[in-house]
Amino acid sequence: MKLTKLRTRILFLTLAAVALLCTGADAQKPTSGSATKPWGAYNWQVDQGTKTTTITAEATFNTPPGLVQITVPIPGPMTVHEVHGNCSLAVPQGGSKGNGSILEEVRDQSGNALVAVKLEQFGPSATNVPITGTFPNGLPVTSLQLQFFVDEPGTQIVTVSLVMS
Amino acid sequence: MTRPVRRHSVTLLAVLAFSILLCNELYAQKSTRSGSAESQTVRESYGYSIWQVDQGNVTTTLQSELGVSHGSSTPIQMPVTIPGPSTVHAVHGNVALSVWPGSTCARSTILTQLRDQAGNAIVSLDLVAFSNESINIPVSAVLGSAIPITSLSLQATVRCAAVTLSWSIVMN
Numbered sequence: 211m212k213l214t215k216l217r218t219r220i221l222f223l224t225l226a227a228v229a230l231l232c233t234g235a236d237a238q239k240p241t242s243g244s245a246t247k248p249w250g251a252y253n254w255q256v257d258q259g260t261k262t263t264t265i266t267a268e269a270t271f272n273t274p275p276g277l278v279q280i281t282v283p284i285p286g287p288m289t290v291h292e293v294h295g296n297c298s299l300a301v302p303q304g305g306s307k308g309n310g311s312i313l314e315e316v317r318d319q320s321g322n323a324l325v326a327v328k329l330e331q332f333g334p335s336a337t338n339v340p341i342t343g344t345f346p347n348g349l350p351v352t353s354l355q356l357q358f359f360v361d362e363p364g365t366q367i368v369t370v371s372l373v374m375s
Numbered sequence: 376m377t378r379p380v381r382r383h384s385v386t387l388l389a390v391l392a393f394s395i396l397l398c399n400e401l402y403a404q405k406s407t408r409s410g411s412a413e414s415q416t417v418r419e420s421y422g423y424s425i426w427q428v429d430q431g432n433v434t435t436t437l438q439s440e441l442g443v444s445h446g447s448s449t450p451i452q453m454p455v456t457i458p459g460p461s462t463v464h465a466v467h468g469n470v471a472l473s474v475w476p477g478s479t480c481a482r483s484t485i486l487t488q489l490r491d492q493a494g495n496a497i498v499s500l501d502l503v504a505f506s507n508e509s510i511n512i513p514v515s516a517v518l519g520s521a522i523p524i525t526s527l528s529l530q531a532t533v534r535c536a537a538v539t540l541s542w543s544i545v546m547n
Contacts, residue, residue: 293467313438313443313543320410322431328438328543330471332510342515343467349433 216318220255239285249275250365254356258285262303262375265316267356270367274360282354287372290324290349293341295372299329302365308333310366318351341372377442410458421445422536426529430458434547437489446479446536450486455527462545463497463524465517468544472502473509480535481506487531487540490526498544514544 219242244253263284301310316324324343331337350375358368366375382506385476413427426439443451474483482505497518504510524546529538 220529263527282527285486315436318431320431321429322434322547323436323545324434325467326436326543326545327511328440328467328541330404330539330541332472332473332507333508337509337511339469339511340513341467342513343515344465344544346464346517347433347547349547367532 211283216301227318230311232335241285243280243282246251247275247280249273249360252280252356254280254282255299256282256284256354258288262373263288263290263351264371264373266294266369267369268367268369269301269356269358271312271360272365274363276361278356278358278360280356282334282356284351284353287304287350290318291345292373293324293372295341296338297325297341298329298336298338298369298373300367301331302367303334308364309362310337310362310364310367311362312368313332313357314368314370315357316370316372317349317355317357319347319353319355319370322349324349324351324354324374325370329368331366397536410531412456413457419451421447421533424453426453426455428455428457430461430479434545435463435524436439437527437542437544437546439542441529441531441533441540443531443533443540444537446530446534448532449533450530450532453529453531455529457524457526460523460525463491463518463522463546464545466497466540466544467513467515469511469513470500470502470543471499471509471511471539471541472504473539474504474506474535475508475537475539478506478535478537483533483535483538485531485533485538485540487529487542489542489544490528490530491522492526492528495522496545497522497524504538529534 240257242255250270252269252273257264315326414426422442422444429436485502
């Protein structure tokens with residue numbers, strides 16, 4: 211009898227611990243990263259609340275690197291049904307050529323694109339594109355990837371700010 | 376004493392293993408298909424075209440660029456193959472148009488559409504831009520009824536040159 215009671219308690223505690231581990235994904239633990247590269251620099255941050263996950267990132271390209279892929283770990287897994295935010299491209303004054311052309315994507319761990327934009331900009335100025343998208347069947351996400359393709363010479367600054375829920 | 380303790384440990388292990396499996400099942404994504412299809416840069420009588428389609432287990436992403444150096448009233452057709460069939464419930468992304476300095480028209484009007492294999496338009500835009508100007512138009516839509524797609528087609532009527540027309544669209 212004693213053994214059975216003890217076993218029941220241990221089983222209950224084990225299940226409670228596992229349940230806590232599973233729901234621990236909801237806690238707010240921001241992740242961030244930055245680096246300086248031969249072609250420029252980038253930084254990113256991911257904040258997670260109980261309902262939404264927000265990614266903000268900026269990359270500066272002084273020389274065209276071609277394809278750039280940056281892995282972005284997120285605080286916890288999530289299922290994305292909707293995204294909104296914006297992407298921007300700025301070409302600063304005094305750039306060597308003065309035009310901007312950048313392909314930017316935010317992808318999940320298995321190559322699904324949450325956002326894909328191709329931004330074009332003549333001359334020293336900035337362009338902002340609002341983003342709104344829905345995923346009716348939900349997209350399970352465990353990590354993100356920022357992807358850029360840049361082949362236009364001259365300095366270009368690209369940003370992304372997205373709320374995912 | 377040793378037997379009940381061993382049996383107890385085995386039960387605990389089984390419960391833990393089952394729980395971990397349950398957690399993984401809850402959070403792991405299920406991969407059903409993925410792949411890419413792309414064209415090389417194709418030189419055409421009007422200029423050039425290039426496209427790429429990337430498919431994950433949920434989304435299909437189309438990227439394309441059309442460079443037109445000789446305008447025409449005849450619509451340009453760009454057939455696009457996709458790695459596998461998919462069903463489109465929603466689309467979002469953007470279309471960018473750049474009208475280069477010295478264009479043959481001061482104001483360029485471009486009709487461009489993304490259609491499926493049966494001629495259903497998924498996105499349709501009528502873009503206007505002046506010479507030496509670039510515009511970026513967001514696209515976002517939820518389709519009233521889902522569209523099963525097996526291939527795509529990009530169409531554009533470009534009367535003035537030179538222009539660059541880029542598509543970047545996520546479909547799911």
